[in-house]
Amino acid sequence: MPHKVTVGLDGSLESSAAARWAAREALLREVPLCLVYADEWPVSAAMPVDRPGAQREWADELLDAAAGELRQSYPSLEVSTRRLSGRPAAALSIEAAEADLLALGSRGPSGVTGFLLGSVGMATICATERPVVLVRVPGNPGGPAEPPPGPPSGDVVVGVDIHHSCGSLLDFAFDEAALRGGRLRAVYGWSLPPFARDASALARAEREMSPNVARRLTAVLAPWRERYPSVEVEERAPIGGPSQQLVHAAAGAELVAVGRRIRRSPLGAHIGSVAHAAIHHCAAPVAVVAHD
Template identity: 60%
Template sequence: MTVGLDGSPESLAAAAWAAREALLREVPLHLVHAEEWPTTAAVPMAGPEVQQRWADKVLADAADELRERHPGLEMTTRRLSGRPAAALPIEAADAEMLVLGSRGLGSIMGFLIGSVGMATVSATEQPVVLVRAPKHQGKEPRTGSGDAEQPDTASAYRDVVVGLDISQSCDKLLAFAFDEAARRGCTLRAVHGWTLPLVYSYAPMLEVGRQVEQALSDMLLPWRQKFPSVQVVERALIGSPAQQLVYSAADADLVVVGRRLRRAPLGAHIGPVAHAVMHHSAAPVAVVPHD
């Protein structure tokens, strides 16, 4: 489990989320800082030695707080050389996932992960989880506090939501989503949004709706059998897939979306549904790459 730290409240919230996830998965947590983060209020302009001391302190402070909260968690810290979008995917290549922070901009605008975050998501072939900073007024949050905080008992977890496209294989998304729900002991909500042209009449729409629901059930059946302990709720909803998924994930602990692996000359691509959910979901977003 790898988490990128840049000293911002968002990255500290990501570290807190990643620590709990590492405990769920029984894996070590690796806190890393890429040295060429862009200059921001959290990462002021300074000479190399000053920046290195600052980065070491960010890593050490986060590790100390997480060890205090989770004494049994195995943890390492490391400074990386190079730009985050290049260094973080390499560092996460052998990890189960990469966790990053996302900057909150309010309910209307959603939250912006920025060019660094978008480039990192596009370049990473492991699942990437984006975590919002907690809402605090008047002070900076502690690493383990706020909206990103989750219960210590699995029974208290809220739902995991996964967005599915019944027209293509979703095995990697479903494997990730069912595993997350099983570890948490929570309900998995499988959501598929679909639309019809306006020329369709009411009766054909009902028939198509039944076909869509059946296709969704067929897609989920082998995973229900593989994870019999997971309670599954199926939702085939009429409307924009992105809007339906964001709406469905409003009260979730985690929303899972897919990103097609496209090794094209122009670089990787993030699809419109994943892009919209990444920017507008209030819950942590897991972006799972798949063929």
């Protein structure tokens, strides 16, 4: 499989932010960047529909302008463009299958349309087994600050499940931390059993259970620590809901990685509560990584 980073564009500020993030990611990985647009993207105010062929002309101009801007900002980056046929989620999932990762813009919980709450992003996440990264506009409320020039150096946060295998997720998270030369914060949130009804019982249960939970988290991470000796790992196993603890731990992170269990059933796919919370409440880009 040829290595590359792919980003979906639709003319929004969010997709432009995703393209800039994807360009920096491609440089880190030393791979090309591919900008794509799907012909059947829902019509928006920014998109012309006044005559036949206008949307395609607009899409080609959008791709050319974005590619030109990125080539100027990152002269060493190889940038290509593709206009896709078909519905966005299906077309993007096909493109994602041939990439290291797919980046999409995200308006977060306050938007009405766009990749995420317009369902394109969520459908794409569920349709592909490649990592999908949702990126917000830097400087907007709830979004990250614009990163400084040069290679990034922030922490990567990963939500770990000590009860189920999540090898693909940990592969991705350790790779990203190694690329950045940053620290990996591995987080597992857990709750005390319901039988601990009073303060003394809660304190006793916490004392008895916390060391075992911490040991299990250490055991899960041990093979990756051995494979990535250069990555500094901070293990966190706080008491509390996994979603809340991950969002709390992600404050100030450069990238958040969460897992999505691959479900092959007639009921369809969904991303799970932890991934859903991270996408909606983490300011940093959120990578959703499928795993068995």
